[in-house]
Amino acid sequence: MTVNTGKNSNPLHESTVAVHGGEFVDPATRASSPNLVMSATFAPTDVTGFSARDEKDYGGFVYGRVASPTVRQLEQKLAALEGAEAALAYASGVAASHALIAGRLSKGDHLLMPDSNYVGVAELTRDTLPRFGIETSFVDTTDPKAVAAEIKPNTRMLWLETPSNPTMQISDVRTLAALAHEKGVRDIVVDSTYATPIATKPLSLGADFVIHSLTKYIGGHGDAMGGSVLGRKADLDALNLEATVHFGGVLSPFNAWLIMRGAATLPLRMKAHQEAAMKLATRLEGHPAIKRVFYPGLASHPQHGLANAQMKNFSGMMTFQTHEAGMAVARRMVKQLEIIHYAVSLGHLRSLIYWIGTDDIEQSTFRHGPEAAARFRDYMGDGVFRLSVGIEDGNDLWADLVKCL
Numbered sequence: 001m002t003v004n005t006g007k008n009s010n011p012l013h014e015s016t017v018a019v020h021g022g023e024f025v026d027p028a029t030r031a032s033s034p035n036l037v038m039s040a041t042f043a044p045t046d047v048t049g050f051s052a053r054d055e056k057d058y059g060g061f062v063y064g065r066v067a068s069p070t071v072r073q074l075e076q077k078l079a080a081l082e083g084a085e086a087a088l089a090y091a092s093g094v095a096a097s098h099a100l101i102a103g104r105l106s107k108g109d110h111l112l113m114p115d116s117n118y119v120g121v122a123e124l125t126r127d128t129l130p131r132f133g134i135e136t137s138f139v140d141t142t143d144p145k146a147v148a149a150e151i152k153p154n155t156r157m158l159w160l161e162t163p164s165n166p167t168m169q170i171s172d173v174r175t176l177a178a179l180a181h182e183k184g185v186r187d188i189v190v191d192s193t194y195a196t197p198i199a200t201k202p203l204s205l206g207a208d209f210v211i212h213s214l215t216k217y218i219g220g221h222g223d224a225m226g227g228s229v230l231g232r233k234a235d236l237d238a239l240n241l242e243a244t245v246h247f248g249g250v251l252s253p254f255n256a257w258l259i260m261r262g263a264a265t266l267p268l269r270m271k272a273h274q275e276a277a278m279k280l281a282t283r284l285e286g287h288p289a290i291k292r293v294f295y296p297g298l299a300s301h302p303q304h305g306l307a308n309a310q311m312k313n314f315s316g317m318m319t320f321q322t323h324e325a326g327m328a329v330a331r332r333m334v335k336q337l338e339i340i341h342y343a344v345s346l347g348h349l350r351s352l353i354y355w356i357g358t359d360d361i362e363q364s365t366f367r368h369g370p371e372a373a374a375r376f377r378d379y380m381g382d383g384v385f386r387l388s389v390g391i392e393d394g395n396d397l398w399a400d401l402v403k404c405l
């Protein structure tokens, strides 16, 4: 059985890895494309122990919560794309994040988080972790000096998200990973959902773990939720035994199969996302109704230089602010948009837009102290439109959007 890991004798190019990574011709049927194996249990070829810990020594599959063939294939494709030793798949991006945090940290450990990042993970770290004795604090991760100042003797994990959702801030993974490791932080994690492995490979910049919401660009079609943790094999083997087997947030084989099919076209799609996004960002920036556009590909992005150095593709995510109150513009969008869907989520074939009000997200999620709140408001204004540019034609998208401005 030949499994393409992306580490073949001739290093393969990204588009080849995306198609063939983790895939192989099925030895039983000679099927060329991946089989979908839905079975929850597997009949072993010999008597094995009952605990998941015993399955390590048995090469085959035993029970779907420990490991399952189609999910394993997806994990191998993801690892190949990311240039990681291994990957684990979970039922959602938040399940993957929770598995990594709760699987790696204990009572008394300190977790250093960005002061704004994906809301689900932000709320998990603010509301839930303290109940379990995990200390969390929040810092502007675009400022390496501020990050260095917040690292304590018990800081075990530094969490980064770049570009960040929804603020479009870029964090310097190489600089932050080096300074945090130097100060004794064990785990540098990068949520790379916005960037995808096509833009950035955080492990090559010094990170220990990468998180992806597979619901977004990697699945890409908006029809399957999933998440992944990528990193060293030894770390992920240990994580599998606890975070997968005991927390139980495993990915359905059907979703793994859909996401694998989506991942094969990731390099192509990211090119199309970037092309249409660049067109829209440029036109928005020149439109009189628009106050500000945040897109890493624009020279006006406050960290365009860093984005240029750290991202091979600027992705399809942007935010913008209007001179008119955002809520009023959002109401027109709900009624008038014909192509772009007014809906949450991102990274799909279809363009999606959503208004995120600053007061709303402050109260529900970030609850910043006075200094961080002022910084956040300065950046976000009264809120932003988060636009996930799909792979439709950029001119059609512009015509749809501009009539609402």
Ligand SMILES: *Cc1c(COP(=O)(O)O)cnc(C)c1O
Pocket (backbone or CB within 6 Å): 092, 093, 094, 095, 118, 120, 121, 161, 165, 191, 193, 194, 213, 214, 215, 216, 225, 226, 227
């Ligand atoms: C959506 C998202 C998540 C969470 O993923 P789910 O699949 O919705 O659980 C995590 N991080 C980022 C940056 C996201 O955009």
